[in-house]
Amino acid sequence: MTDTDIDARPEQGHVPWYVDGNFGPVFDEVTDLDLRVTGSIPPSLSGRYLRTGSNPPSGMSSHWFAGDGMVHGVRIEAGKAVWYRNRYVQTTKLQRGLDASDPEVMLDPTASSANTSVQAHAGRIWALEELHLPYELSPELDTIGSDDFGGKLTTAFTAHPKLCPETGELHFFGYSPLPPFLTYHVLDANGALVHSTEIEVPKGTMMHDFMITRDHAIFMDLPIVFDLTNMESPIGWDDTYGARIGIMPRMGTNADIRWFEIDPCYVFHPLNAYVEDDVVVCDVGRHASMSMQPEVYTPPAHLHRWTFDLTTGAVNEQRLDELTHAFSRVDDRVVGLKHRYGWGVSHRDGSETTLREPGVVVRWDVVTGTQANYDLGPDAFPSEFVFVQDDDAAAEDEGWAIGFVYNASDDSSDLVILDASAPGSEPVARIHLPQRVPFGFHGTWVDDSALHA
Incomplete structure (x- = not known):
């Protein structure tokens, strides 16, 4: 992003970049049980891809990081796209119509934006933001409520906890001004x-x-x-x-x-x-x-x-x-362990990374020191991609990279599934969504097995 990218100021009567175009919010909460698919969804996938982001219901916020959280999700089972849902996380901040700059937001641990990431652990799903308590969601994305773990958690809960693949422990922290x-x-x-x-x-x-x-x-x-x-x-x-x-x-x-x-x-x-x-x-x-x-x-x-x-x-x-990049991820099975591959999003022409320009999905091989791209087209804006293994015995690149892609040519969004072992290949499947998904932050794959813990 360069200084010349930012030429819109509220005081000039223009729309700030972080609520303009596909940064701008969508206002309808949708349930679609009849999703169109191009290609074939791998039958090994059975779970939910969930991602949250900033989606101010007024259409305006003080910062891209400040808008109220809306979670977008796609349920996949037995080679089928079962549903798409998007739901606001019903936080205290949302219900009271607060901006992140309001003093009440700093003082109330439940006044989260819930707009930064999603984490599943011990049979539960949380929408996270780093200065407040987590909010628990149902598997259908309804808000259950803020979670302080029986009164034991008295600090914030980071938006980026780390799940140990060996012990099953979830490590996290809270920071504060x-x-x-x-x-x-x-x-x-x-x-x-x-x-x-x-x-x-x-x-x-x-x-x-x-x-x-x-x-x-x-x-x-x-x-x-x-x-x-x-x-x-x-x-x-x-x-x-x-x-x-x-x-x-x-x-x-x-x-x-x-x-x-x-x-x-x-x-x-x-x-x-x-x-x-x-x-x-x-x-x-x-x-x-x-x-x-x-x-x-x-x-x-x-x-x-x-x-x-x-x-x-x-x-x-x-x-x-x-390469410049954003949204770096590894296979969740190697978090804290030696890794070979990583995933990210980069600018299509290799210059500075910004969601304001078309991008590519990147796969790094840190052992060979190489990288390879998935180019989804001149009008494609990929968001964060996560790796999902094909089965429990699969190697680190044997599986699928999954993420939302915004298509500027027709103002639409797809959930795209890539073959993780074949950089440069065409998508295995595109699940076409009933409305665009605004540019957001972090997502996760919640395997069905994670909800039966």
């Missing part, structure tokens, strides 16, 4: 909150995501910092704050954490992390800097590898790819 600034939590495989501990950091920072390995929890203390004395711009880049990575044993406490200084940068989304011998490896989408003002230019993300030697203390950083 007020003390405690950072708290680490763990849900056990049954969904009970079994561990909470405060992590000491100098200030409240916008810690959007984090990482785990088989042995560690990894926190990114980066220089997007809260300053509540400046109410016109209460969060922004601080050149004096520095940047560091905190690595601690899973289920550890603040006494166990080790901090490693890195060059100042910002990371919205890591790809994954793992430990090899005594070295922690983190593959991340690194921005050279970051602005929280929607009209200010922000450098794009490039895939980087950080390594932290726990024996010597040595830190190394390496750029892995020249």
Whole structure:
């Protein structure tokens, strides 16, 4: 995104970019039980693809991140597209008609936008946003209510928890502009909150995501910092704050954490992390800097590898790819473990990534150091794609990459299924949706087996 992309200001009588075109909301909650499909849906898929995003019911919000959450979902079973549904998450913020800038939103832990991601765990589904409690949804996307785990959770719940594929634990954290600034939590495989501990950091920072390995929890203390004395711009880049990575044993406490200084940068989304011998490896989408003002230019993300030697203390950083990208993901079965493949979205001509321009789906092979694209056409705008294995024994690339794609040529959206083992191939299936899906944030595949936990 460049400065010239942002030429619309509310005070000029124009529509801000983040509520314009396919960034703009849809206003109807739809149920469609008769979906048209091009191609063949793999019969191994049985579950729901769910994705949330910012969808202000008034048509206007103060920031792209501030609109009320609407979840879009497609149910797939036995080679058929059973339904499409889109539903607002019925949060306190939505029901009271609050903007994210209203003081009540900061003070009420239930006043979530619920617009950032969706997570299934222990037979439940939550819509998440990083400064409030999660909201539980039914499998049909009806809102059940906010969840504080029996009163045990007294902080926010990150929009990017990490589900350990080996233990079934869900690791997460909460950050805040007020003390405690950072708290680490763990849900056990049954969904009970079994561990909470405060992590000491100098200030409240916008810690959007984090990482785990088989042995560690990894926190990114980066220089997007809260300053509540400046109410016109209460969060922004601080050149004096520095940047560091905190690595601690899973289920550890603040006494166990080790901090490693890195060059100042910002990371919205890591790809994954793992430990090899005594070295922690983190593959991340690194921005050279970051602005929280929607009209200010922000450098794009490039895939980087950080390594932290726990024996010597040595830190190394390496750029892995020249492509800019967004929405990096790995196979959920290798979260915290050594990975080979990753998925993301990039600009179609290889320049800066922005959803304002047509894009391609990218598959990285970090072992060979190569990348390959799925080009869905000159008018295609792919959102985040997630990997779904073909069966329990499938390798890391044996399965399907699934995500929403907006088609600018006819103002429509599809759920697209790609063959993960065949980069460059045409989609295996396109499920045509009854209305467009606005550009949003993060989604997940909720396998039927996850709801029977």
